[in-house]
Amino acid sequence: MVAFTSKDVAxxxxxxxxxxxxxxxxxxxxxxxxxxRVLAAIKELTYEPNQGARxxxxxxxxxxxxxxxxxxxxxxxxxxxxxxxxxxxxxxRDYEVLLVTxxxxxxxxxxxAGRSLCDAIxxxxxHGRGDDxxxxxxxLPVPVVLVGVPEDPMGLHCVDLDYPLxxxxxxxxxxxxxxxxLAFISHxxxxxxxxLNFVRRFMDAALAAADRHGLPYEVIAPVEPGRAAxxxxxxxxxxxxxxxxxxLVVPNSRAIQPVLHVLNARGIVPGRDVSxxxxxxxxxxxxxxxxxxxVSPEPRESSRRAMRTLFWLLDPTPAGPPPAIDLLExxxxxxxxxxxxxx
Amino acid sequence: MVAFTSKDVAxxxxxxxxxxxxxxxxxxxxxxxxxxRVLAAIKELTYEPNQGARxxxxxxxxxxxxxxxxxxxxxxxxxxxxxxxxxxxxxxRDYEVLLVTxxxxxxxxxxxAGRSLCDAIxxxxxHGRGDDxxxxxxxLPVPVVLVGVPEDPMGLHCVDLDYPLxxxxxxxxxxxxxxxxLAFISHxxxxxxxxLNFVRRFMDAALAAADRHGLPYEVIAPVEPGRAAxxxxxxxxxxxxxxxxxxLVVPNSRAIQPVLHVLNARGIVPGRDVSxxxxxxxxxxxxxxxxxxxVSPEPRESSRRAMRTLFWLLDPTPAGPPPAIDLLExxxxxxxxxxxxxx
DNA sequence: GCCCACTATCGATACGCATCGACGATCCGC
DNA sequence: GCGGATCGTCGATGCGTATCGATAGTGGGC
Numbered sequence: 001m002v003a004f005t006s007k008d009v010a011x012x013x014x015x016x017x018x019x020x021x022x023x024x025x026x027x028x029x030x031x032x033x034x035x036x037r038v039l040a041a042i043k044e045l046t047y048e049p050n051q052g053a054r055x056x057x058x059x060x061x062x063x064x065x066x067x068x069x070x071x072x073x074x075x076x077x078x079x080x081x082x083x084x085x086x087x088x089x090x091x092x093r094d095y096e097v098l099l100v101t102x103x104x105x106x107x108x109x110x111x112x113a114g115r116s117l118c119d120a121i122x123x124x125x126x127h128g129r130g131d132d133x134x135x136x137x138x139x140l141p142v143p144v145v146l147v148g149v150p151e152d153p154m155g156l157h158c159v160d161l162d163y164p165l166x167x168x169x170x171x172x173x174x175x176x177x178x179x180x181x182l183a184f185i186s187h188x189x190x191x192x193x194x195x196l197n198f199v200r201r202f203m204d205a206a207l208a209a210a211d212r213h214g215l216p217y218e219v220i221a222p223v224e225p226g227r228a229a230x231x232x233x234x235x236x237x238x239x240x241x242x243x244x245x246x247x248l249v250v251p252n253s254r255a256i257q258p259v260l261h262v263l264n265a266r267g268i269v270p271g272r273d274v275s276x277x278x279x280x281x282x283x284x285x286x287x288x289x290x291x292x293x294x295v296s297p298e299p300r301e302s303s304r305r306a307m308r309t310l311f312w313l314l315d316p317t318p319a320g321p322p323p324a325i326d327l328l329e330x331x332x333x334x335x336x337x338x339x340x341x342x343x
Numbered sequence: 344m345v346a347f348t349s350k351d352v353a354x355x356x357x358x359x360x361x362x363x364x365x366x367x368x369x370x371x372x373x374x375x376x377x378x379x380r381v382l383a384a385i386k387e388l389t390y391e392p393n394q395g396a397r398x399x400x401x402x403x404x405x406x407x408x409x410x411x412x413x414x415x416x417x418x419x420x421x422x423x424x425x426x427x428x429x430x431x432x433x434x435x436r437d438y439e440v441l442l443v444t445x446x447x448x449x450x451x452x453x454x455x456a457g458r459s460l461c462d463a464i465x466x467x468x469x470h471g472r473g474d475d476x477x478x479x480x481x482x483l484p485v486p487v488v489l490v491g492v493p494e495d496p497m498g499l500h501c502v503d504l505d506y507p508l509x510x511x512x513x514x515x516x517x518x519x520x521x522x523x524x525l526a527f528i529s530h531x532x533x534x535x536x537x538x539l540n541f542v543r544r545f546m547d548a549a550l551a552a553a554d555r556h557g558l559p560y561e562v563i564a565p566v567e568p569g570r571a572a573x574x575x576x577x578x579x580x581x582x583x584x585x586x587x588x589x590x591l592v593v594p595n596s597r598a599i600q601p602v603l604h605v606l607n608a609r610g611i612v613p614g615r616d617v618s619x620x621x622x623x624x625x626x627x628x629x630x631x632x633x634x635x636x637x638v639s640p641e642p643r644e645s646s647r648r649a650m651r652t653l654f655w656l657l658d659p660t661p662a663g664p665p666p667a668i669d670l671l672e673x674x675x676x677x678x679x680x681x682x683x684x685x686x
Numbered sequence: 687g688c689c690c691a692c693t694a695t696c697g698a699t700a701c702g703c704a705t706c707g708a709c710g711a712t713c714c715g716c
Numbered sequence: 717g718c719g720g721a722t723c724g725t726c727g728a729t730g731c732g733t734a735t736c737g738a739t740a741g742t743g744g745g746c
Contacts, residue, residue, distance in 0.1 A: 003457060003484070005702055016726045021704055028705095031724060048457030052398030053702035056731045061395065066442070070427040080423060084413040087444050096460065099409070099440045101430050114346060114391030116732095117439065141346070227632070261632040289570070289604040348732055359696050364734055371735095374694060396732035399701045459702095693742075698735100705729085712723075 004045045013041035024049065055116065063096045064310065065118035067108060067133075069125030070101045078281055078299035082147075085300045086122060089307035095119075106136040113140040120310050122303075126150050126158075127194050143313035145306045149197055149325060157313065159306040162327035163198045164205030166295045167251075169332045170277045171209035173293075174247035177341045179275060182210050183237035185250045185259060186221035188229075202251050202279075223255050230258030234266075245339065246274050253280040257288050260337070264289075270337040282333060291335040301328055347388045356384035367392065398459065406439045407653065408461035410451060410476075412468030413444045421624055421642035425490075428643045429465060432650035438462075449479040456483040463653050465646075469493050469501075470537050486656035488649045492540055492668060500656065502649040505670035506541045507548030509638045510594075512675045513620045514552035516636075517590035520684040522618060525553050526580035528593045528602060529564035531572075545594050545622075566598050573601030577609075588682060589617050596623040600631050603680070607632075613680040625676060634678040644671055 006024075010017040015034055022028040023038040030038075041047070055061045066086055068079065090097045098118055100108040102125055112118050123137055126148030137144040138154040146158040174182060184206060186192070187199050203219065210217045220233045233255070237248060250256050256278035263270055270276045270290060278285065278292045285294035309322040349367075353360045358377055365371040366381040373381075384390070398404045409429055411422065433440050441461055443451040445468055455461050466480055469491030480487040481497035489501040517525060527549060529535070530542050546562065553560045563576045576598070580591060593599050599621035606613055613619045613633060621628065621635045628637035652665040 003459065007702080017703080018705080018727075019725060022725085025704075028725090029723060034724080046453075046457070048454065050399070050702050051458040051460050052395045052404065053731090054704075055395030056393070056399055056733085057702075057704040059704095059731080063441075070423070070430065080413070083442070084444065087413065087442055088446075091444070091447070097442045098406075099426070099430055099442050101427065101434070103431075104434070110389075111391065114389070115394040116346065117394050226629075257630070257632070286569075287600070289600070350732080360733080361697075361735075362695060365695085368734075371695085372693060377694080393732050396701090397734075399703085399731090400733040400735080402701080402734095688746095689744105691742100691744090694740090696737105696739080698737090700735090701733090702731105704731090707726105707728090709726085710724095712721105714719105714721080716718095 003050070004047045006047070006049065009038065009041045009045060009047050012045065013037045059116075061116060061119050062094060063098050063118040064090050064307075065098050065100060065112040065121040067100045067102055067121065067123045067125075070103065078297055081281070082124070082299040082303045085303040086307060089304060093311060106133045109133055109136050109140065109144075113142050118142065120144070120314055122147065122306055122310060124148065126197060129197075143310065145310045145313070147302060147306055149201075149327075151197065153325065155324075157309050157322065157324055157326070159302050159309060159326045159328070160198065161297045161302060161330055163202040163330075165327070166279060166297075166330035167202045167204075167206035167249075168209045169295050169330060170249045170279075171206055171213065171215075173277060173332060173334075173338065174249070174275060175209075175213040175215060177247075177275070177338055178245060179215065179247035179339075180244040182215050182217040182247050182249060184217065184219045184221075185223055185233050185237065185248060185252055185255055186219060187252045188224045188254075189222035192222055199251070206249060206251075223252055225254050227258045227261065230255055231262050234259060234262045238268075247338070248274065248276045250276060251279045253278065253284065256280055256284075256292055260288055260290070260292065271339060273339075275339050276337040277332075285333065285335060290337060293333065293335045293338045295330045295332050298328060298330065346393070347390045349390070349392065351388060352381065352384045352390050355388065356380045402459075404459060404462050405437060406441050406461040407433050407650075408441050408443060408455040408464040410443045410445055410464065410466045410468075413446065421640055424624070425467070425642040425646045428646040429650060432647060436654060449476045452476055452479050452483065452487075456485050461485065463487070463657055465490065465649055465653060467491065469540060472540075486653065488653045488656070490645060490649055492544075492670075494540065496668065498667075500652050500665065500667055500669070502645050502652060502669045502671070503541065504640045504645060504673055506545040506673075508670070509622060509640075509673035510545045510547075510549035510592075511552045512638055512673055513592045513622075514549055514556065514558075516620060516675060516677075516681065517592070517618060518552075518556040518558060520590075520618070520681055521588060522558065522590035522682075523587040525558050525560040525590050525592060527560065527562045527564075528566055528576050528580065528591060528595055528598055529562060530595045531567045531597075532565035535565055542594070549592060549594075566595055568597050570601045570604065573598055574605050577602060577605045581611075590681075591617065591619045593619060593621045596621065596627065599623055599627075599635055603631055603633070603635065614682060616682075618682045619680040620675075628676065628678060633680060636676065636678045636681045638673045638675050641671060641673065 006020045007017050010020045020038055023030050023035055087097050120142050121144045123144055124147040126146050129151040134150050134154055138156055144156055146156050149158045149160050220236050223229050223233045268274055276292055278294045280294050282296050285292050305326050312322050349363045350360050353363045363381055366373050366378055430440050463485050464487045466487055467490040469489050472494040477493050477497055481499055487499055489499050492501045492503050563579050566572050566576045603613055611617055619635055621637045623637050625639050628635050648669050655665050
């Protein structure tokens with residue numbers, strides 16, 4: 001059974017093919033009478049327009065390209081909700097989502113644009129500097145929205161968590177609850193080497209905030225995945241621990257659970273003997289043992305913003321343009337791992 | 344800057360457009376001389392063929408549709424490696440991947456085929472029965488590969504873990520190490536209600552295996568996500584525990600870590616006082632505390648098989664067809680949570 | 687030196703849709 | 717009751733590629 005074409009619909013409805021087209025796009029007025037006849041014919045044949053032909057004729061694909069950071073050791077916790085939200089936002093506007101993995105590098109971008117595979121691109125997992133995809137993205141004939149903020153966005157729109165604010169939230173919370181010393185359990189060397197921008201932005205702001213509160217601190221990095229590394233990191237954090245109130249800040253989301261385990265194994269109870277604040281999704285935070293007080297990177301909200309920006313770029317409305325660098329506010333949720341302030 | 348067309352390439356190389364096309368597809372002999380001239384022209388213009396036009400003319404899109412089970416409460420651990428492997432298998436053959444979420448139901452399938460968006464479809468998250476997507480999929484003009492085995496595959500090819508074998512592996516392991524009683528910590532009600540096929544296939548085989556070994560057992564279900572439910576489940580499993588050797592089998596991957604926590608919190612050490620075998624990816628198993636002996640669902644291998652089947656359907660080779668129901672062997676990895684056999 | 691088989695290339699066409707210009711019909715104001 | 721504007725529809729064209737049939741050139745067998 002071969003698919004029906006708009007010509008079949010036209011014949012059945014007793015109109016010309018172009019009229020069928022105008023009924024579907026609404027780009028010219030059609031009398032209510034014929035409109036209904038055409039719609040009935042469409043329904044009867046379960047007609048669907050051929051995407052390739054439509055793209056060829058209209059120069060629009062109604063496809064959004066999504067470049068995701070698979071096979072990087074990056075935090076994968078936020079990735080699935082991110083993709084999911086992109087997909088449903090796209091569907092709301094009758095766009096499809098084409099998946100490209102980041103390991104294709106800039107070649108993937110060129111292909112998406114060169115073959116006219118999509119009308120716009122969402123590019124995740126932005127590196128700090130030296131990411132050769134940024135200049136390529138900036139030179140493409142289709143709009144690109146970055147998730148993450150490179151050192152030089154080259155005019156591209158970016159959406160990201162406000163990592164500096166996330167850092168301040170965590171540090172301020174620990175300062176407000178009377179902690180006397182901080183330790184930051186940072187990322188694996190792979191991520192630091194790639195010079196991921198958010199890693200540096202977080203740490204810079206965190207240290208500045210600690211200074212502002214006059215709190216001594218220690219930065220523990222790199223911290224590789226796995227419990228052995230977590231164990232060492234905790235060793236280092238506890239090294240010269242007296243009776244002071246120590247707060248651990250763990251931006252490395254994969255290290256949170258191992259750190260909690262290691263502390264527990266030593267009889268050090270998070271929330272009683274030491275404090276821990278992690279950066280991870282709420283779902284992950286609820287599933288740690290014990291549930292960790294967290295700052296959430298809000299993957300759903302950031303992908304929603306990315307799509308909003310993208311659709312604006314595809315079809316600018318009188319309402320002003322979205323911010324070129326759209327930073328969204330993190331949210332701190334108190335759970336059980338921060339010691340309450342004394343008295 | 345508007346994209347170049349094959350006509351531009353032809354002009355630059357001093358040949359006709361059709362010759363450019365034959366150089367690219369290799370469907371007719373072209374002299375080495377002109378071939379090189381054309382290739383040079385392609386390179387100079389960084390020409391890429393327009394996908395829409397190609398699809399329209401050739402009736403092939405070079406796109407694989409992937410229907411993924413977002414927003415279901417299902418186990419998401421195996422999803423990312425699955426998608427990743429699908430994507431890279433597709434790329435190896437110069438296919439793109441179009442993402443559709445399962446919440447669109449059969450409408451998504453119809454759209455994929457009706458609009459000629461793709462040449463073939465991978466459909467994940469197959470329900471046991473009453474899944475209205477199966478008959479729709481079976482009636483589509485494009486090949487569909489199912490991940491998961493419905494009660495009636497209606498002639499469609501399926502790929503899945505051999506869940507009955509997984510169950511036997513787990514039970515046999517516990518029997519071989521001298522356990523005297525088993526408890527199965529099963530799935531949340533949402534998954535049972537949806538009548539996911541693998542849930543039943545696993546449990547049926549597990550109970551049969553237990554019977555075969557003459558082991559008494561208890562099935563604990565439903566077990567909702569979260570520690571409260573895990574706590575109750577463990578209560579129930581330990582209820583009439585004497586000095587017998589108890590083995591817990593946890594096919595519900597999201598329950599594994601909470602169960603281990605609850606046991607630990609009660610001073611019951613997995614691997615010494617009780618045994619636990621979970622069904623989860625190796626990566627997840629390595630990250631539990633302690634590392635859980637697991638049976639892996641092997642998402643990478645199953646997606647590889649799915650793609651192999653799919654490409655065979657797109658282009659049957661003399662080598663026989665892949666099995667209609669392709670069950671892959673699970674692998675049991677001993678870690679630390681199963682008590683060794685007594686002398 | 688003639689015919690045949692084959693190679694390498696070209697020109698023309700079709701794929702299914704969007705879109706533009708054109709045209710008959712209808713309606714308004716006067 | 718006439719000109720001009722508006723509405724509703726049609727036919728023709730082009731989007732960029734794959735592919736078919738045709739054709740000029742090439743070489744081998746006799």
